Amino acid sequence: MIRVVLPAHLRLLARVAGEVQVEVEGRATIASVLDAIEARYPMLCGTIRDHVTLKRRPFVRFFACEQDWSHESPDAPLPDAVASGAEPLLLVGAIAGG
Amino acid sequence: MSQVRVLVGTRKGAFLLTADGKRDKWEVSGPHFGGWEIYHMKGSPADPNRLYVSQSTGWFGQLIQRSSDGGKTWEPVGNKFVYEGTPGTHQWYDGTPHPWEFKRVWHLEPSLTDPDTVYAGVEDASLFRTADGGQSWQELPGLRGHGSGPRWQPGAGGMCLHTILLDPSDPARIFIAISAAGAFRTDDGGATWRPINQGLRSPYIPDPNADVGHCVHRIAMHRSRPNVLFMQKHWDVMRSDNAGDQWREVSGNLPTDFGFVIDVHAHEPETIYVVPIKSDSEHYPPEGKLRVYRSRTGGDEWEPLTKGLPQGDCYVDVLREAMAVDSLDSCGVYFGTTGGQVYASADAGDSWAPIVRDLPAVVSVEVQTLS
Numbered sequence: 001m002i003r004v005v006l007p008a009h010l011r012l013l014a015r016v017a018g019e020v021q022v023e024v025e026g027r028a029t030i031a032s033v034l035d036a037i038e039a040r041y042p043m044l045c046g047t048i049r050d051h052v053t054l055k056r057r058p059f060v061r062f063f064a065c066e067q068d069w070s071h072e073s074p075d076a077p078l079p080d081a082v083a084s085g086a087e088p089l090l091l092v093g094a095i096a097g098g
Numbered sequence: 099m100s101q102v103r104v105l106v107g108t109r110k111g112a113f114l115l116t117a118d119g120k121r122d123k124w125e126v127s128g129p130h131f132g133g134w135e136i137y138h139m140k141g142s143p144a145d146p147n148r149l150y151v152s153q154s155t156g157w158f159g160q161l162i163q164r165s166s167d168g169g170k171t172w173e174p175v176g177n178k179f180v181y182e183g184t185p186g187t188h189q190w191y192d193g194t195p196h197p198w199e200f201k202r203v204w205h206l207e208p209s210l211t212d213p214d215t216v217y218a219g220v221e222d223a224s225l226f227r228t229a230d231g232g233q234s235w236q237e238l239p240g241l242r243g244h245g246s247g248p249r250w251q252p253g254a255g256g257m258c259l260h261t262i263l264l265d266p267s268d269p270a271r272i273f274i275a276i277s278a279a280g281a282f283r284t285d286d287g288g289a290t291w292r293p294i295n296q297g298l299r300s301p302y303i304p305d306p307n308a309d310v311g312h313c314v315h316r317i318a319m320h321r322s323r324p325n326v327l328f329m330q331k332h333w334d335v336m337r338s339d340n341a342g343d344q345w346r347e348v349s350g351n352l353p354t355d356f357g358f359v360i361d362v363h364a365h366e367p368e369t370i371y372v373v374p375i376k377s378d379s380e381h382y383p384p385e386g387k388l389r390v391y392r393s394r395t396g397g398d399e400w401e402p403l404t405k406g407l408p409q410g411d412c413y414v415d416v417l418r419e420a421m422a423v424d425s426l427d428s429c430g431v432y433f434g435t436t437g438g439q440v441y442a443s444a445d446a447g448d449s450w451a452p453i454v455r456d457l458p459a460v461v462s463v464e465v466q467t468l469s
Binding site: 007009010013043045046047048051052057059060093094096 | 133134155156157158159160161174177178180
Protein backbone atom coordinates (compact mmCIF):
# COMPACT_ATOMS: atom_id res chain seq x y z
CA MET A 1 0.00 0.00 0.00
CA ILE A 2 1.40 3.35 -1.10
CA ARG A 3 0.34 6.57 0.59
CA VAL A 4 0.06 9.59 -1.72
CA VAL A 5 -0.56 13.24 -0.83
CA LEU A 6 -2.22 15.14 -3.68
CA PRO A 7 -2.23 18.92 -4.14
CA ALA A 8 -5.37 20.62 -2.86
CA HIS A 9 -6.79 21.30 -6.34
CA LEU A 10 -6.42 17.66 -7.32
CA ARG A 11 -7.97 16.44 -4.06
CA LEU A 12 -11.01 18.56 -4.89
CA LEU A 13 -11.08 17.24 -8.43
CA ALA A 14 -10.82 13.62 -7.27
CA ARG A 15 -13.26 14.30 -4.42
CA VAL A 16 -10.97 12.93 -1.74
CA ALA A 17 -9.87 14.29 1.61
CA GLY A 18 -6.43 13.76 3.03
CA GLU A 19 -4.06 11.11 1.75
CA VAL A 20 -5.04 8.53 -0.84
CA GLN A 21 -3.77 4.98 -0.77
CA VAL A 22 -3.12 2.79 -3.77
CA GLU A 23 -1.75 -0.67 -4.37
CA VAL A 24 0.86 -1.22 -7.05
CA GLU A 25 1.95 -4.48 -8.55
CA GLY A 26 5.64 -5.13 -8.44
CA ARG A 27 8.15 -2.43 -7.65
CA ALA A 28 6.88 0.95 -6.46
CA THR A 29 8.02 3.64 -8.86
CA ILE A 30 6.72 7.06 -9.82
CA ALA A 31 5.30 5.53 -12.99
CA SER A 32 3.58 2.63 -11.26
CA VAL A 33 2.13 4.84 -8.54
CA LEU A 34 0.78 7.31 -11.12
CA ASP A 35 -0.66 4.42 -13.13
CA ALA A 36 -2.53 3.29 -10.02
CA ILE A 37 -3.66 6.84 -9.15
CA GLU A 38 -5.00 7.44 -12.66
CA ALA A 39 -6.75 4.06 -12.73
CA ARG A 40 -8.60 4.82 -9.53
CA TYR A 41 -9.16 8.52 -10.23
CA PRO A 42 -9.45 8.87 -14.03
CA MET A 43 -10.32 12.55 -13.73
CA LEU A 44 -6.68 13.11 -12.76
CA CYS A 45 -5.40 11.85 -16.11
CA GLY A 46 -3.45 14.63 -17.79
CA THR A 47 -3.22 16.78 -14.67
CA ILE A 48 0.01 15.32 -13.25
CA ARG A 49 1.67 14.07 -16.42
CA ASP A 50 1.01 14.39 -20.13
CA HIS A 51 -1.58 12.02 -21.58
CA VAL A 52 0.67 10.86 -24.40
CA THR A 53 4.31 11.43 -23.47
CA LEU A 54 3.71 10.66 -19.76
CA LYS A 55 6.15 13.47 -18.94
CA ARG A 56 5.63 15.24 -15.61
CA ARG A 57 3.86 18.56 -15.99
CA PRO A 58 6.43 21.33 -15.45
CA PHE A 59 4.83 22.83 -12.32
CA VAL A 60 4.31 19.50 -10.55
CA ARG A 61 6.98 18.02 -8.30
CA PHE A 62 7.41 14.61 -6.64
CA PHE A 63 8.87 14.56 -3.12
CA ALA A 64 9.62 11.47 -1.00
CA CYS A 65 11.53 11.08 2.25
CA GLU A 66 12.64 14.71 2.08
CA GLN A 67 14.16 14.19 -1.37
CA ASP A 68 13.09 15.65 -4.72
CA TRP A 69 12.26 12.76 -7.06
CA SER A 70 11.00 15.01 -9.86
CA HIS A 71 14.04 14.56 -12.04
CA GLU A 72 14.59 10.86 -11.38
CA SER A 73 13.59 8.27 -13.93
CA PRO A 74 9.87 7.48 -13.53
CA ASP A 75 10.90 3.83 -13.42
CA ALA A 76 13.42 4.24 -10.58
CA PRO A 77 12.43 2.35 -7.41
CA LEU A 78 11.00 4.62 -4.74
CA PRO A 79 12.50 4.44 -1.23
CA ASP A 80 11.57 1.43 0.88
CA ALA A 81 9.82 3.72 3.34
CA VAL A 82 7.41 4.83 0.56
CA ALA A 83 6.99 1.28 -0.77
CA SER A 84 6.10 0.04 2.71
CA GLY A 85 3.69 2.87 3.45
CA ALA A 86 5.79 4.28 6.26
CA GLU A 87 6.26 7.54 4.36
CA PRO A 88 3.96 9.18 1.77
CA LEU A 89 4.80 10.21 -1.76
CA LEU A 90 4.06 13.92 -2.07
CA LEU A 91 2.73 15.36 -5.34
CA VAL A 92 3.30 19.09 -5.04
CA GLY A 93 2.10 22.02 -7.12
CA ALA A 94 5.01 24.45 -7.50
CA ILE A 95 4.82 27.73 -5.64
CA ALA A 96 4.29 29.99 -8.63
CA GLY A 97 1.80 32.25 -10.32
CA GLY A 98 -0.60 34.89 -9.06
CA MET B 99 -41.78 33.48 -16.61
CA SER B 100 -38.59 33.88 -18.56
CA GLN B 101 -35.27 33.65 -16.82
CA VAL B 102 -31.78 34.67 -17.79
CA ARG B 103 -28.60 32.85 -16.81
CA VAL B 104 -25.28 34.60 -17.41
CA LEU B 105 -22.25 32.30 -17.51
CA VAL B 106 -19.12 34.16 -16.48
CA GLY B 107 -15.61 32.75 -16.82
CA THR B 108 -12.87 34.49 -14.85
CA ARG B 109 -9.19 34.12 -14.10
CA LYS B 110 -10.05 32.44 -10.81
CA GLY B 111 -13.26 30.51 -11.31
CA ALA B 112 -16.73 30.40 -12.86
CA PHE B 113 -19.81 32.31 -11.78
CA LEU B 114 -23.47 31.89 -12.71
CA LEU B 115 -25.66 34.98 -12.50
CA THR B 116 -29.41 34.45 -12.72
CA ALA B 117 -32.41 36.77 -12.85
CA ASP B 118 -36.00 36.74 -14.00
CA GLY B 119 -37.07 38.49 -17.19
CA LYS B 120 -36.98 41.91 -15.58
CA ARG B 121 -33.23 41.49 -15.09
CA ASP B 122 -33.06 43.84 -12.13
CA LYS B 123 -32.39 41.41 -9.25
CA TRP B 124 -29.59 38.92 -9.63
CA GLU B 125 -28.46 35.85 -7.76
CA VAL B 126 -24.77 35.04 -7.89
CA SER B 127 -23.54 31.45 -7.72
CA GLY B 128 -19.82 30.77 -7.43
CA PRO B 129 -16.97 30.62 -7.56
CA HIS B 130 -17.16 27.22 -9.17
CA PHE B 131 -13.72 25.65 -9.75
CA GLY B 132 -12.15 28.34 -7.57
CA GLY B 133 -8.57 29.18 -8.45
CA TRP B 134 -8.78 27.78 -11.98
CA GLU B 135 -8.87 29.87 -15.15
CA ILE B 136 -12.21 29.56 -16.90
CA TYR B 137 -11.62 30.57 -20.48
CA HIS B 138 -15.15 29.78 -21.57
CA MET B 139 -18.40 28.10 -20.65
CA LYS B 140 -21.48 27.71 -22.74
CA GLY B 141 -24.85 25.98 -22.64
CA SER B 142 -26.33 23.68 -25.25
CA PRO B 143 -29.06 25.33 -27.36
CA ALA B 144 -30.68 21.89 -27.56
CA ASP B 145 -30.70 21.37 -23.77
CA PRO B 146 -30.12 24.52 -21.73
CA ASN B 147 -29.34 22.51 -18.60
CA ARG B 148 -26.33 20.98 -20.34
CA LEU B 149 -23.34 23.27 -19.74
CA TYR B 150 -19.72 22.84 -20.76
CA VAL B 151 -16.76 24.56 -19.12
CA SER B 152 -13.14 24.96 -20.15
CA GLN B 153 -11.09 24.92 -16.95
CA SER B 154 -7.29 25.15 -16.85
CA THR B 155 -4.24 26.20 -14.91
CA GLY B 156 -0.54 26.32 -15.65
CA TRP B 157 -0.02 23.70 -12.94
CA PHE B 158 -2.48 20.98 -13.85
CA GLY B 159 -3.38 21.69 -17.47
CA GLN B 160 -6.74 21.42 -19.17
CA LEU B 161 -10.00 20.05 -17.81
CA ILE B 162 -13.47 20.04 -19.30
CA GLN B 163 -16.41 20.11 -16.89
CA ARG B 164 -19.99 19.23 -17.79
CA SER B 165 -23.24 19.91 -16.01
CA SER B 166 -26.59 18.31 -16.81
CA ASP B 167 -28.59 20.32 -14.29
CA GLY B 168 -27.88 23.90 -15.20
CA GLY B 169 -24.74 24.23 -13.11
CA LYS B 170 -25.92 22.77 -9.80
CA THR B 171 -23.52 19.84 -10.12
CA TRP B 172 -20.56 19.18 -12.36
CA GLU B 173 -18.56 16.23 -13.60
CA PRO B 174 -15.14 16.27 -15.25
CA VAL B 175 -15.20 14.68 -18.70
CA GLY B 176 -12.48 14.03 -21.26
CA ASN B 177 -9.46 16.31 -21.37
CA LYS B 178 -7.33 14.51 -23.92
CA PHE B 179 -6.73 16.76 -26.94
CA VAL B 180 -4.27 15.10 -29.30
CA TYR B 181 -3.58 16.39 -32.80
CA GLU B 182 -4.18 13.94 -35.63
CA GLY B 183 -1.07 12.44 -37.18
CA THR B 184 2.26 14.21 -37.11
CA PRO B 185 1.44 17.73 -35.87
CA GLY B 186 4.01 19.55 -38.00
CA THR B 187 4.99 23.15 -37.39
CA HIS B 188 3.66 26.68 -37.48
CA GLN B 189 5.72 29.85 -37.25
CA TRP B 190 7.05 30.98 -33.91
CA TYR B 191 7.24 34.67 -32.91
CA ASP B 192 10.69 34.92 -34.49
CA GLY B 193 9.54 33.34 -37.74
CA THR B 194 11.16 29.96 -37.14
CA PRO B 195 9.18 26.72 -37.42
CA HIS B 196 7.67 25.63 -34.11
CA PRO B 197 5.91 22.35 -33.36
CA TRP B 198 2.18 22.41 -32.76
CA GLU B 199 1.59 21.96 -29.01
CA PHE B 200 -1.76 21.78 -27.24
CA LYS B 201 -2.02 24.41 -24.50
CA ARG B 202 -5.67 25.06 -23.64
CA VAL B 203 -9.25 25.25 -24.84
CA TRP B 204 -10.34 28.81 -25.57
CA HIS B 205 -13.87 28.23 -26.80
CA LEU B 206 -16.56 25.56 -26.52
CA GLU B 207 -19.42 25.68 -29.03
CA PRO B 208 -22.21 23.18 -28.42
CA SER B 209 -24.11 21.89 -31.44
CA LEU B 210 -27.38 23.65 -32.22
CA THR B 211 -29.25 20.34 -32.20
CA ASP B 212 -27.38 17.71 -30.14
CA PRO B 213 -26.39 18.29 -26.49
CA ASP B 214 -23.63 15.68 -26.76
CA THR B 215 -21.88 17.28 -29.72
CA VAL B 216 -19.53 20.17 -28.98
CA TYR B 217 -16.77 21.90 -30.91
CA ALA B 218 -13.65 23.08 -29.08
CA GLY B 219 -11.31 25.78 -30.31
CA VAL B 220 -7.84 25.29 -28.88
CA GLU B 221 -4.37 26.81 -28.65
CA ASP B 222 -2.21 25.99 -30.63
CA ALA B 223 -4.93 26.65 -33.13
CA SER B 224 -7.06 23.72 -34.09
CA LEU B 225 -10.64 22.55 -33.96
CA PHE B 226 -11.78 19.49 -32.03
CA ARG B 227 -15.18 17.86 -31.73
CA THR B 228 -16.86 15.51 -29.30
CA ALA B 229 -19.97 13.51 -30.09
CA ASP B 230 -20.24 11.80 -26.69
CA GLY B 231 -20.80 14.70 -24.34
CA GLY B 232 -17.14 15.52 -23.93
CA GLN B 233 -15.85 12.08 -22.98
CA SER B 234 -13.60 11.94 -26.05
CA TRP B 235 -12.37 14.60 -28.45
CA GLN B 236 -11.23 14.22 -32.05
CA GLU B 237 -9.45 16.82 -34.12
CA LEU B 238 -10.89 18.03 -37.42
CA PRO B 239 -7.45 18.03 -39.04
CA GLY B 240 -8.57 19.54 -42.33
CA LEU B 241 -8.33 23.02 -40.83
CA ARG B 242 -4.79 22.82 -39.52
CA GLY B 243 -3.73 20.86 -42.57
CA HIS B 244 -5.50 22.79 -45.31
CA GLY B 245 -2.24 24.36 -46.52
CA SER B 246 -1.58 27.68 -44.82
CA GLY B 247 -1.01 26.22 -41.34
CA PRO B 248 2.79 26.31 -41.50
CA ARG B 249 2.53 30.10 -42.07
CA TRP B 250 0.32 30.81 -39.06
CA GLN B 251 1.95 32.77 -36.27
CA PRO B 252 0.73 33.40 -32.71
CA GLY B 253 -0.53 36.77 -31.57
CA ALA B 254 0.60 38.12 -28.22
CA GLY B 255 -2.13 36.12 -26.49
CA GLY B 256 -1.13 32.86 -28.13
CA MET B 257 -2.16 31.13 -31.33
CA CYS B 258 -5.72 30.47 -30.31
CA LEU B 259 -8.82 29.37 -32.15
CA HIS B 260 -11.27 31.58 -30.29
CA THR B 261 -14.40 31.94 -32.43
CA ILE B 262 -16.68 29.17 -33.69
CA LEU B 263 -19.92 30.09 -35.47
CA LEU B 264 -22.31 27.34 -36.55
CA ASP B 265 -24.57 28.25 -39.46
CA PRO B 266 -28.17 27.62 -38.32
CA SER B 267 -29.33 27.25 -41.92
CA ASP B 268 -26.61 24.85 -43.06
CA PRO B 269 -25.19 22.21 -40.66
CA ALA B 270 -22.20 21.72 -42.96
CA ARG B 271 -21.05 25.33 -42.74
CA ILE B 272 -18.85 26.52 -39.85
CA PHE B 273 -16.90 29.75 -39.48
CA ILE B 274 -13.88 29.97 -37.18
CA ALA B 275 -11.27 32.60 -36.37
CA ILE B 276 -7.68 32.32 -35.20
CA SER B 277 -5.26 34.86 -33.76
CA ALA B 278 -3.21 35.68 -35.71
CA ALA B 279 -4.11 33.68 -38.78
CA GLY B 280 -7.54 35.03 -39.69
CA ALA B 281 -10.98 33.68 -40.49
CA PHE B 282 -11.74 30.35 -42.14
CA ARG B 283 -14.85 28.56 -43.40
CA THR B 284 -15.86 25.00 -44.10
CA ASP B 285 -18.83 24.10 -46.26
CA ASP B 286 -18.58 20.35 -45.76
CA GLY B 287 -18.85 19.86 -42.02
CA GLY B 288 -15.19 20.45 -41.26
CA ALA B 289 -13.49 18.17 -43.78
CA THR B 290 -12.05 20.99 -45.87
CA TRP B 291 -11.43 24.65 -45.08
CA ARG B 292 -10.39 27.83 -46.79
CA PRO B 293 -9.30 31.26 -45.59
CA ILE B 294 -11.95 33.98 -45.88
CA ASN B 295 -9.86 37.09 -45.36
CA GLN B 296 -10.25 38.98 -48.60
CA GLY B 297 -10.75 42.66 -47.90
CA LEU B 298 -8.96 42.60 -44.57
CA ARG B 299 -6.01 44.95 -44.44
CA SER B 300 -3.38 44.64 -41.70
CA PRO B 301 -0.42 47.05 -41.96
CA TYR B 302 1.40 45.15 -39.20
CA ILE B 303 2.11 42.12 -41.41
CA PRO B 304 4.54 42.05 -44.37
CA ASP B 305 1.76 41.86 -46.98
CA PRO B 306 -1.16 43.84 -45.55
CA ASN B 307 -3.56 42.05 -47.90
CA ALA B 308 -2.26 38.51 -47.39
CA ASP B 309 -4.66 35.57 -47.45
CA VAL B 310 -3.67 34.62 -43.88
CA GLY B 311 -1.91 36.35 -40.99
CA HIS B 312 -4.63 38.77 -39.87
CA CYS B 313 -5.29 39.17 -36.18
CA VAL B 314 -9.03 38.61 -36.02
CA HIS B 315 -10.37 39.19 -32.52
CA ARG B 316 -14.00 38.16 -32.86
CA ILE B 317 -16.73 37.43 -35.39
CA ALA B 318 -20.49 37.60 -34.81
CA MET B 319 -23.60 36.78 -36.82
CA HIS B 320 -27.35 37.04 -36.46
CA ARG B 321 -28.90 33.61 -36.75
CA SER B 322 -31.53 34.87 -39.23
CA ARG B 323 -28.82 36.02 -41.66
CA PRO B 324 -25.86 33.68 -41.40
CA ASN B 325 -24.26 35.08 -44.55
CA VAL B 326 -23.79 38.46 -42.87
CA LEU B 327 -20.76 38.49 -40.58
CA PHE B 328 -19.37 41.23 -38.39
CA MET B 329 -15.74 41.24 -37.30
CA GLN B 330 -13.71 43.10 -34.70
CA LYS B 331 -10.16 42.87 -35.94
CA HIS B 332 -6.95 44.07 -34.31
CA TRP B 333 -7.78 47.51 -35.72
CA ASP B 334 -10.85 47.78 -37.96
CA VAL B 335 -14.45 46.71 -37.58
CA MET B 336 -15.41 44.77 -40.69
CA ARG B 337 -18.51 43.39 -42.36
CA SER B 338 -19.15 40.68 -44.92
CA ASP B 339 -22.43 40.15 -46.75
CA ASN B 340 -21.38 36.96 -48.50
CA ALA B 341 -20.28 34.57 -45.75
CA GLY B 342 -16.79 35.97 -45.56
CA ASP B 343 -15.93 35.87 -49.26
CA GLN B 344 -15.32 39.61 -49.14
CA TRP B 345 -15.05 42.05 -46.25
CA ARG B 346 -15.38 45.83 -46.05
CA GLU B 347 -14.55 48.19 -43.24
CA VAL B 348 -17.44 49.67 -41.24
CA SER B 349 -15.47 51.40 -38.47
CA GLY B 350 -17.05 54.74 -39.42
CA ASN B 351 -17.02 57.28 -36.62
CA LEU B 352 -15.74 55.02 -33.81
CA PRO B 353 -13.23 56.82 -31.54
CA THR B 354 -10.86 53.92 -32.13
CA ASP B 355 -11.53 50.86 -34.22
CA PHE B 356 -9.41 48.62 -32.01
CA GLY B 357 -11.26 46.32 -29.64
CA PHE B 358 -12.00 42.72 -28.88
CA VAL B 359 -15.75 42.07 -28.62
CA ILE B 360 -18.49 42.40 -31.18
CA ASP B 361 -22.07 41.15 -31.01
CA VAL B 362 -25.44 41.47 -32.74
CA HIS B 363 -28.82 42.45 -31.27
CA ALA B 364 -31.07 39.39 -30.88
CA HIS B 365 -33.94 40.82 -32.94
CA GLU B 366 -32.36 43.53 -35.10
CA PRO B 367 -29.79 42.01 -37.46
CA GLU B 368 -28.40 45.43 -38.38
CA THR B 369 -27.84 46.51 -34.76
CA ILE B 370 -24.36 45.67 -33.57
CA TYR B 371 -22.21 46.45 -30.53
CA VAL B 372 -18.50 46.97 -29.92
CA VAL B 373 -16.39 48.32 -27.06
CA PRO B 374 -13.59 50.52 -28.45
CA ILE B 375 -10.26 50.03 -26.71
CA LYS B 376 -7.10 52.13 -26.91
CA SER B 377 -4.14 50.37 -28.44
CA ASP B 378 -1.55 49.22 -29.49
CA SER B 379 -0.26 48.57 -26.03
CA GLU B 380 -2.58 50.34 -23.59
CA HIS B 381 -5.67 48.14 -23.94
CA TYR B 382 -8.02 50.29 -21.89
CA PRO B 383 -10.92 52.55 -22.90
CA PRO B 384 -10.02 55.86 -24.59
CA GLU B 385 -10.07 58.83 -22.17
CA GLY B 386 -10.82 56.48 -19.29
CA LYS B 387 -14.46 56.33 -20.41
CA LEU B 388 -16.07 52.91 -20.69
CA ARG B 389 -18.37 53.20 -23.69
CA VAL B 390 -20.25 50.61 -25.66
CA TYR B 391 -20.84 51.75 -29.23
CA ARG B 392 -23.96 50.71 -31.06
CA SER B 393 -24.65 50.87 -34.76
CA ARG B 394 -28.22 50.48 -35.98
CA THR B 395 -27.07 50.51 -39.58
CA GLY B 396 -24.85 47.44 -39.58
CA GLY B 397 -21.76 49.57 -39.14
CA ASP B 398 -20.35 52.90 -40.38
CA GLU B 399 -22.56 55.04 -38.10
CA TRP B 400 -22.05 54.52 -34.38
CA GLU B 401 -23.46 56.04 -31.19
CA PRO B 402 -21.85 55.90 -27.75
CA LEU B 403 -23.83 54.22 -24.96
CA THR B 404 -22.72 55.60 -21.63
CA LYS B 405 -25.65 55.69 -19.22
CA GLY B 406 -24.64 53.73 -16.13
CA LEU B 407 -21.08 53.10 -17.30
CA PRO B 408 -18.07 54.82 -15.68
CA GLN B 409 -17.13 57.92 -17.64
CA GLY B 410 -13.87 58.72 -15.89
CA ASP B 411 -10.78 56.99 -14.55
CA CYS B 412 -11.81 53.64 -15.99
CA TYR B 413 -8.94 51.54 -17.29
CA VAL B 414 -10.33 48.05 -17.66
CA ASP B 415 -10.29 45.90 -20.77
CA VAL B 416 -13.10 43.86 -22.30
CA LEU B 417 -11.71 40.62 -23.68
CA ARG B 418 -12.86 38.89 -26.86
CA GLU B 419 -15.22 36.33 -25.29
CA ALA B 420 -16.71 38.78 -22.81
CA MET B 421 -19.88 40.07 -24.52
CA ALA B 422 -23.21 38.35 -25.14
CA VAL B 423 -26.88 39.11 -25.73
CA ASP B 424 -30.06 37.47 -24.47
CA SER B 425 -33.15 36.94 -26.63
CA LEU B 426 -35.89 38.44 -24.49
CA ASP B 427 -38.27 40.86 -26.21
CA SER B 428 -36.22 43.79 -25.02
CA CYS B 429 -32.78 42.50 -25.93
CA GLY B 430 -30.36 42.29 -23.03
CA VAL B 431 -26.69 43.02 -23.62
CA TYR B 432 -23.94 41.91 -21.23
CA PHE B 433 -20.20 42.35 -20.99
CA GLY B 434 -17.47 41.65 -18.45
CA THR B 435 -14.26 43.52 -17.72
CA THR B 436 -10.77 42.71 -16.55
CA GLY B 437 -11.68 44.75 -13.46
CA GLY B 438 -14.20 42.11 -12.44
CA GLN B 439 -17.40 43.94 -13.33
CA VAL B 440 -20.20 42.37 -15.33
CA TYR B 441 -22.48 45.04 -16.78
CA ALA B 442 -26.00 44.36 -18.03
CA SER B 443 -28.42 46.36 -20.10
CA ALA B 444 -32.05 45.25 -20.27
CA ASP B 445 -32.89 47.86 -22.91
CA ALA B 446 -30.59 47.02 -25.80
CA GLY B 447 -27.78 49.18 -24.48
CA ASP B 448 -29.62 52.40 -23.66
CA SER B 449 -28.74 52.05 -19.96
CA TRP B 450 -26.42 49.83 -17.97
CA ALA B 451 -25.93 48.60 -14.43
CA PRO B 452 -23.36 46.29 -12.93
CA ILE B 453 -24.60 42.85 -11.88
CA VAL B 454 -21.37 42.31 -9.94
CA ARG B 455 -18.40 44.60 -9.42
CA ASP B 456 -15.64 42.64 -7.80
CA LEU B 457 -15.11 39.32 -9.52
CA PRO B 458 -11.68 38.21 -10.70
CA ALA B 459 -10.78 39.45 -14.17
CA VAL B 460 -13.57 38.39 -16.53
CA VAL B 461 -12.48 36.30 -19.50
CA SER B 462 -15.81 35.21 -20.97
CA VAL B 463 -19.52 35.99 -20.79
CA GLU B 464 -22.31 33.90 -22.29
CA VAL B 465 -26.06 34.23 -21.76
CA GLN B 466 -28.85 31.71 -21.75
CA THR B 467 -32.47 32.81 -22.13
CA LEU B 468 -34.58 30.25 -20.30
CA SER B 469 -38.35 29.88 -20.46
